[in-house]
Every structure is written in structure tokens, then in C-alpha cells.
Amino acid sequence: MKTIEEAAKESAEAYEELRLGKLCVKKFVEGVEFAHKWIDVKDELPDENEFVLCKMKSNDAIVGGYIQSTNGRLEVLTLPNFEFEDCMNYEPISWRPIEYK
Structure with a gap:
């Protein structure tokens, strides 16, 4: 490459x-x-119901999901068939859109 x-x-x-x-x-x-830029969740959030790549606070893992705010705290909701153990309650630090071709 x-x-x-x-x-x-x-x-x-x-x-x-x-x-x-x-x-x-x-x-x-x-x-x-x-x-290739990641967007900090403090600067901007994706559109509601937009499926994006999310970098997690706990271990910099990257997962696909929806970012939502619950009681002033951001969390990532993943698809029902995806399981991901996260010790920090699925809190994202940054995101980026997924380009579909």
C-alpha cells in the first residue's frame, strides 16, 4: 500500500x-x-439517528453506533446483535461519519 x-x-x-x-x-x-479526522464530541455531534464510528473513552476502541445524550451524559447505542463490554458506560470521545459506496 x-x-x-x-x-x-x-x-x-x-x-x-x-x-x-x-x-x-x-x-x-x-x-x-x-x-481521516475524528470529530471531538465536545465540538460537534452527529445528526440524530446517524450511524457513525465512535472512539470510546475507556480504551480507544472503535465501534459503530448512535450517539445520544441521556441526562446530560453522552453514550453510544450499538446495534442489537453487537455486544461490547465497556467499563465507562459506552461514553464516546470522538466520532466520524461512515462513507457508504
């Missing part, structure tokens, strides 16, 4: 003759970093 930098350089080769190669590499890397 290519690194982000290798893929960026390969993508930018077509723009070298226009002297845009370095800019293309920079923008490619910025785009990848943005796409």
Missing part, C-alpha cells in the same frame, strides 16, 4: 509541467488528513 505522500506525488506528476506539482502534493495531503 502506498503512503499518503507517495500517492500525492504520483497524483501530482501530471501537473509538474504546469509547475503545480508541489501545490498538488500539499493539497492532496491536506485532503487526506481532513478525511
